Amino acid sequence: MRRIFKGIWEWFDHRTGLSDTIGPMMKHVVPGDAKWWYVFGSATMLAFMVQVVTGVVLAFSYIPSSSQAYDTLRFITEDAPFGRFLRGLHYYGASAMVLMVGLHMAQVFLFGSYKYPREMNWATGALLLAFTLVMGFTGQLLRWDQTAVWSVVVAAEQAGRIPLIGDAFARFVLGGQTVGGATLSRFFAIHVFVMPALIFAFIGLHMLLVLRHGISEPPKVDEPVDPKTYNEHYEKLLKKSGRPFWPDAAWRDVVFCTAMLLGLILLAWIFGPPVLGKPPDPSIVQADPRPDWYLLWYFAVLALMPPWLENYFIVLGPVLVGGILVVFPFAFNKGERHPLRRPWSIAIVIMVVLLIGSFWYIGLKSPWSPNFNAQRLPEKAVGAAAGPIADGARLFYSKGCLNCHLISGYGGRRGPDLTAVGARLTHDNIVIRIANGGNNMPAFGNNLTPQQMDLLVGFLQSRTNTLH
Amino acid sequence: MNTETPEPNCSPEELTRRRFFARVCVGLGALCSAALAIPAVGFVLAPLFRKTPQLWRTVGKVTDFEIGKTVSVVVEDSSPLPWAGVTAKTGAWLRRVNENEFMAFAVNCSHLGCPVRWMQDANLFMCPCHGGVYYSDGRVAAGPPPLPLTRYFVRIQNGEVQLQTLPIPITGPKGA
Numbered sequence: 001m002r003r004i005f006k007g008i009w010e011w012f013d014h015r016t017g018l019s020d021t022i023g024p025m026m027k028h029v030v031p032g033d034a035k036w037w038y039v040f041g042s043a044t045m046l047a048f049m050v051q052v053v054t055g056v057v058l059a060f061s062y063i064p065s066s067s068q069a070y071d072t073l074r075f076i077t078e079d080a081p082f083g084r085f086l087r088g089l090h091y092y093g094a095s096a097m098v099l100m101v102g103l104h105m106a107q108v109f110l111f112g113s114y115k116y117p118r119e120m121n122w123a124t125g126a127l128l129l130a131f132t133l134v135m136g137f138t139g140q141l142l143r144w145d146q147t148a149v150w151s152v153v154v155a156a157e158q159a160g161r162i163p164l165i166g167d168a169f170a171r172f173v174l175g176g177q178t179v180g181g182a183t184l185s186r187f188f189a190i191h192v193f194v195m196p197a198l199i200f201a202f203i204g205l206h207m208l209l210v211l212r213h214g215i216s217e218p219p220k221v222d223e224p225v226d227p228k229t230y231n232e233h234y235e236k237l238l239k240k241s242g243r244p245f246w247p248d249a250a251w252r253d254v255v256f257c258t259a260m261l262l263g264l265i266l267l268a269w270i271f272g273p274p275v276l277g278k279p280p281d282p283s284i285v286q287a288d289p290r291p292d293w294y295l296l297w298y299f300a301v302l303a304l305m306p307p308w309l310e311n312y313f314i315v316l317g318p319v320l321v322g323g324i325l326v327v328f329p330f331a332f333n334k335g336e337r338h339p340l341r342r343p344w345s346i347a348i349v350i351m352v353v354l355l356i357g358s359f360w361y362i363g364l365k366s367p368w369s370p371n372f373n374a375q376r377l378p379e380k381a382v383g384a385a386a387g388p389i390a391d392g393a394r395l396f397y398s399k400g401c402l403n404c405h406l407i408s409g410y411g412g413r414r415g416p417d418l419t420a421v422g423a424r425l426t427h428d429n430i431v432i433r434i435a436n437g438g439n440n441m442p443a444f445g446n447n448l449t450p451q452q453m454d455l456l457v458g459f460l461q462s463r464t465n466t467l468h
Numbered sequence: 469m470n471t472e473t474p475e476p477n478c479s480p481e482e483l484t485r486r487r488f489f490a491r492v493c494v495g496l497g498a499l500c501s502a503a504l505a506i507p508a509v510g511f512v513l514a515p516l517f518r519k520t521p522q523l524w525r526t527v528g529k530v531t532d533f534e535i536g537k538t539v540s541v542v543v544e545d546s547s548p549l550p551w552a553g554v555t556a557k558t559g560a561w562l563r564r565v566n567e568n569e570f571m572a573f574a575v576n577c578s579h580l581g582c583p584v585r586w587m588q589d590a591n592l593f594m595c596p597c598h599g600g601v602y603y604s605d606g607r608v609a610a611g612p613p614p615l616p617l618t619r620y621f622v623r624i625q626n627g628e629v630q631l632q633t634l635p636i637p638i639t640g641p642k643g644a
Binding site (some may be wrong): 021065066067068116149150153154155156158160161162163166167168170171172174176177178179180181182183184186278280281282283284285286287288289299303304307310311315368369370398399400401403414437440441442443447 | 502512513515516518520527540543545546548549550551552553554555556557558559575576579580581582584585587588590591592594595596597598599600603609610611612614635636638639640641
């Protein structure tokens with residue numbers, strides 16, 4: 001039996017030339033000391049393959065129609081066998097892809113692997129990062145719940161900030177004048193055909209470049225890259241300590257990828273996909289749209305940005321960051337590679353992680369948003385069950401003050417904490433502030449009777465310490 | 469795969485002929501690409517050029533609305549595609565100012581388009597995304613919005629309140 005299979009394989013291999021084509025690629029020589037740091041690229045590719053497989057099978061049931069997509073997603077999640085798991089795997093696969101691209105880029109950056117002759121490897125990788133983020137955003141929209149619909153509007157508004165073509169670009173994003181029948185299908189086409197085709201093409205190019213220039217050796221202190229001598233140095237290195245990629249180096253990629261896939265399977269199995277929001281009805285205005293975690297930091301940036309900078313940031317920010325990412329390896333393609341000789345590279349990675357992490361954390365909290373779920377202050381916080389102080393507290397709630405201000409840990413965080421405002425501001429100061437607003441607070445002068453103002457000010461003056 | 473060509477033991481005319489073939493191939497390739505690309509790009513960009521009429525839509529009877537109150541109403545888009553489903557609907561905030569006067573606002577915050585909510589007792593519109601706040605007449609009260617809420621045209625026809633449909637208001641670089 002074994003001989004028969006061997007014969008069939010040999011015939012097939014002879015006719016297709018598979019071994020001759022794939023063999024040299026798989027067995028290309030890599031530096032012997034390229035070990036666990038080098039697994040993130042393969043992990044990114046596996047995450048992409050997970051997305052392709054889960055995406056294709058989800059498309060068997062998903063209908064990209066504005067009127068039906070939400071119902072098909074409910075069917076996939078609630079009724080279809082393995083549907084909940086596959087949707088979950090697609091979601092965590094996307095998260096893994098973003099995370100692994102980030103880790104892969106950080107490793108390449110810290111190791112200086114983008115230097116000569118691998119500048120184009122980095123540039124194609126930077127484009128793959130952009131494609132991955134577009135996939136993440138468009139994927140969130142295909143969920144086609146209320147958050148997805150409002151995310152499209154937010155995207156159109158941002159597109160609208162581009163000078164001259166902004167309005168046309170915004171209408172292009174929407175697929176017309178409003179969110180409607182044409183909106184979802186264009187994002188479906190982008191997510192399912194356009195971006196995957198680009199990703200496949202650029203992964204191919206990226207791989208071709210990896211094979212052409214070889215995997216960079218781990219950096220050594222005082223071994224700078226000199227374009228005149230590097231190729232010779234690399235050839236010697238491979239001759240001295242090189243190993244075939246398959247299987248000497250590939251096993252680490254396989255082990256790491258297996259661990260990652262098992263992690264994704266566990267996450268999808270235990271936690272399932274993100275919960276579908278309300279239906280995609282733009283007339284339901286009780287909405288609280290938030291992007292998925294990998295873009296939450298950007299949501300925070302848009303909230304905290306000074307208004308005068310916003311247009312420049314929205315339009316020029318991505319162009320500038322993208323431009324720098326693509327161009328910088330060409331500008332700094334020689335010299336030391338070891339991070340100890342390039343301490344600024346460590347600083348940049350730490351700074352980027354801290355910046356994105358901080359914005360992400362504050363995006364989770366969104367202290368700039370009114371707290372629409374604020375409840376009436378409990379008696380223990382007010383310090384009175386009846387009388388003018390209690391009446392003032394009720395007004396503080398009904399007039400929406402509690403949506404933005406915190407009292408003894410209750411309420412919103414959009415405005416200052418007023419737990420001890422009575423010790424901080426005089427009666428007149430409080431009246432002026434309530435009546436005229438200012439510092440990001442609306443004026444309530446026309447919305448309060450003199451009696452209501454007295455009650456409100458009386459309540460706030462009674463906030464003199466944190467014991468309530 | 470053999471990519472070696474015989475040593476060109478040939479005349480300059482033959483080399484010119486080879487170059488001619490190359491140019492023909494590139495030229496025909498460009499022609500084929502254009503033949504595919506022009507209709508494809510035109511199709512994708514078509515929504516930009518589609519003229520959408522703005523129509524008057526009834527949102528209720530005059531008597532349905534209380535003076536001084538702001539309520540959410542549903543406006544059907546002017547030319548929804550048959551498969552638009554619930555996305556053919558748009559929300560708007562309608563305020564009855566007095567016996568004969570109404571004001572209506574798009575729900576979209578002028579900052580980045582999120583749906584603002586009306587807080588009845590506070591007499592304010594608040595945005596859940598980045599904290600924009602508007603007064604009851606749509607003026608900006610606080611937060612990042614660069615412009616007031618977009619107003620709908622409102623009319624009373626045969627005892628019914630009608631709003632003229634609007635494209636989603638895009639603030640654009642000049643507004644911001």
